[in-house]
Amino acid sequence: xxxxxxxxxxxxxxxxxxxxxxxxxxxxxxxxxxxxxxxxxxxxxxxxxxxxxxxxxxxxxxxxxxxxxxxxxxxxxxxxxxxxxxxxxxxxxxxxxxxxxxxxxxxxxxxxxxxxxxxxxxxxxxxxxxxxxxxxxxxxxxxxxxxxxxxxxxxxxxxxxxxxxxxxxxxxxxxxxxxxxxxxxxxxxxxxxxxxxxxxxxxxxxxxxxxxxxxxx
Amino acid sequence: xxxxxxxxxxxxxxxxxxxxxxxxxxxxxxxxxxxxxxxxxxxxxxxxxxxxxxxxxxxxxxxxxxxxxxxxxxxxxxxxxxxxxxxxxxxxxxxxx
Numbered sequence: 001x002x003x004x005x006x007x008x009x010x011x012x013x014x015x016x017x018x019x020x021x022x023x024x025x026x027x028x029x030x031x032x033x034x035x036x037x038x039x040x041x042x043x044x045x046x047x048x049x050x051x052x053x054x055x056x057x058x059x060x061x062x063x064x065x066x067x068x069x070x071x072x073x074x075x076x077x078x079x080x081x082x083x084x085x086x087x088x089x090x091x092x093x094x095x096x097x098x099x100x101x102x103x104x105x106x107x108x109x110x111x112x113x114x115x116x117x118x119x120x121x122x123x124x125x126x127x128x129x130x131x132x133x134x135x136x137x138x139x140x141x142x143x144x145x146x147x148x149x150x151x152x153x154x155x156x157x158x159x160x161x162x163x164x165x166x167x168x169x170x171x172x173x174x175x176x177x178x179x180x181x182x183x184x185x186x187x188x189x190x191x192x193x194x195x196x197x198x199x200x201x202x203x204x205x206x207x208x209x210x211x212x213x214x215x216x217x
Numbered sequence: 218x219x220x221x222x223x224x225x226x227x228x229x230x231x232x233x234x235x236x237x238x239x240x241x242x243x244x245x246x247x248x249x250x251x252x253x254x255x256x257x258x259x260x261x262x263x264x265x266x267x268x269x270x271x272x273x274x275x276x277x278x279x280x281x282x283x284x285x286x287x288x289x290x291x292x293x294x295x296x297x298x299x300x301x302x303x304x305x306x307x308x309x310x311x312x313x314x
Binding site: 057058061093094099100101103104105106107108146148149150173 | 232233234235236237240285286288290291
């Protein structure tokens, strides 16, 4: 089992993710520079948080054209697992691997706090260890995390079990309190909260450790 | 090859909340400018493009607007194109997505 962590100019959670996967979980992890195209030997890819390419134009809009992401799209076609965290979630929506878009928080504030989430494992293969409706706590840290999709499509996502994480206190005004989504195949997961920042009791909670461990299972 | 000037206006779809626009609107009333019933913030992108003719320029800019400058999930766009030097803003928007 080996994990790849995409690194864009402006990524700032790449090392945190590697600390979590390699340091806490003991899984060999390698960085994937945005200009690379080699995903050989990887079982999962994580697109970390940060401000890829400065988030110019829109969050994730320019990252979408990075050479590495063309390979990540092909990896998804082959059934590979991809996790997008925060800016990584924004990138996945810009790529069209997940529907909708992440927009400016309703109250404009950058929100940085621990937040309770309701888990609905739905179609997501790597959330099968979670009970439906289970609550976990993860930190969030974003200014543009308000999930937006039209009401009909939201209903479709809900009905098809693609909404796997919901905010219990909806800190950013997301439609349907959506905090995380999976694709219909259950292989691509995007979420605004940061599981990699909740992997050691010393840094406040270990709910993220279980989530990342499930990705590997 | 001729050069064309263009302006792409990107605006949030009407159904999408614009909290920055709302904050700016409340600042307008603090400035003392009353009666602003609506204020929504978008982007204006100014470009120059070399193309064999106007139709080709418009086609390339439409693709650019649709696939990169705007995210159709949350945004609409309009495109104005004119031969360089003729100035923009004299013709009505030619594209919308």
